[in-house]
Amino acid sequence: MERKIMNDFLRWKKDINRKPLLLYGNRQIGKTYSVLAFGEKEYKTVAYINCENNYELLSIAKRENSVEKIVLRLALLVGEPILKKDTLIVFDNINDLDIVKMVKLFGKGECDYHVIMITSLKENLVKFKGEELQYKYMFPVDFEEYLKACNQNQLIDFIKDSYKNNKPIPFHQIAMDHFQNYLMTGGLPEAIEASFHNPNFAYLNSVHQKMIDCYKRSLLFMPTLIDTTRANEVLDIMPYQFLKPNHKFQYGLMREGSRSKDYEAAIDFLSNNNFVYRCYKVSNVGMPLSKFKDKDSFKLYPNDTGILFYQLHLNQIKLLQDDKLKNILYETSIANNIVSSGYNLYYYASEGKAEVSFIVQSRLGKIVPIELVNTNLSKAKSLTLFMNKYDIHEAIRVSEENFSLKKGIKYIPIYATFCFKEYL
Structure with missing residues (x-):
């Protein structure tokens, strides 16, 4: 199903001031499907990571503070290389502040890694707020x-x-x-x-x-x-x-x-x-x-x-x-x-x-x-x-x-x- 938000994703990808994107919206409206469809269309590979009860990811977030080291650990986690500009990194069901702090590192200075986070809670905007991120709300199908x-x-x-x-x-x-x-x-x-x-x-x-x-x-x-x-x-x-x-x-x-x-x-x-x-x-x-x-x-x-x-x-x-x-x-x-x-x-x-x-x-x-x-x-x-x-x-x-x-x-x-x- 074609969704309008795909155009927003494309503008985000082309934005010279692009930061990691936090996508939020109610459950079951197609957030994950749309992000993965965008990744398959616009990137060579997609590194999908489900954050729910992901203790290995949490360990990476707590221990690493270098983008390159984080990328190496994430590549081992997903089982394939993560490439600058050519891989879309997707963090789904994100609710943990330590993981968000890790993702914010991708938004500091010039960074050629493309990252999208997905959450179902609008109130996470307050918890995750920061200049290192961009935000987009997704609505149900109109x-x-x-x-x-x-x-x-x-x-x-x-x-x-x-x-x-x-x-x-x-x-x-x-x-x-x-x-x-x-x-x-x-x-x-x-x-x-x-x-x-x-x-x-x-x-x-x-x-x-x-x-x-x-x-x-x-x-x-x-x-x-x-x-x-x-x-x-x-x-x-x-x-x-x-x-x-x-x-x-x-x-x-x-x-x-x-x-x-x-x-x-x-x-x-x-x-x-x-x-x-x-x-x-x-x-x-x-x-x-x-x-x-x-x-x-x-x-x-x-x-x-x-x-x-x-x-x-x-x-x-x-x-x-x-x-x-x-x-x-x-x-x-x-x-x-x-x-x-x-x-x-x-x-x-x-x-x-x-x-x-x-x-x-x-x-x-x-x-x-x-x-x-x-x-x-x-x-x-x-x-x-x-x-x-x-x-x-x-x-x-x-x-x-x-x-x-x-x-x-x-x-x-x-x-x-x-x-x-x-x-x-």
Whole structure:
């Protein structure tokens, strides 16, 4: 499966100021696969080293402080020569600080050894931070990558062109059909491959359940001391927070008598490590948006629509017929694309209960409201009220309808939100 991050790897390789790269992202999203595929394509050899319980590697890290001696020991460890410029050295599942300190030696001065480290914990950035490293976050498969896996490159070009020029796309229903399938599988490569080769829903469900179990098991081995029981409760109850009229996260749904302080640490950890995405409420708007966020009012979004589809016990018929459940998945998909485009999540809610789904502070410094259109007409009015109140002249309205532009509002179909990264 072709991933966009391959282009980032290539830019890193060609960077004259290249440092060892720390690649981080959630489990099971294809980090290792992508790095190894890049290595096989761009280098003569790949020296792959799994750091989990690798005591021989740990011994090298603690004893050696010379790059050349380290390379000689690593070559013995992997059983083949490590060549300057021609070998990609890969340290997978890296969590030990001594090993990171060793890798940082490759980032001091001029060094012709190319090194990539892989970890699943975003918080390791704090622990591993240093000028000797470069960093890259990897997200799950987005809809553009999914379409490429479906051999729909021409459809991608049509979508991007329509997004830029606000003109209807002639293959709108085809794109919608592909997107409905993507919502059900989500962005985990194993789930996507399962849907391609075995369209049986029971099998796809088993893949998603395995992913949930993997997330929960990983919480047991986190270096940060958190209450794993409460973290798991948050993951379990999160989908059902969306079944309320108000999607704001409510601690009272966790267990009777629960309070914010009981779950704050668990939610902070899940959010900081992108197990979930936190969307803060703003009731006023200005620059920067972070200044106006209400830390006590937020929504939590899953990082994958496929897992949410499974947790809500949906099937294809339910998805097509139940607008409420469909909008939950649509809203989650938009949130995922906003985050992967490099933006923080905010939603607007006033005392009069006018609400706008998402508010983005764009790279050009503009405040851009993004509204998901559903059967709730009051929301449609909310966007207009918001634009008038804050003198906003540009907005995005997302729905199942085709592309258009009306009175400063850009109408885009739900499948086109992957374009945010390039054009927002």
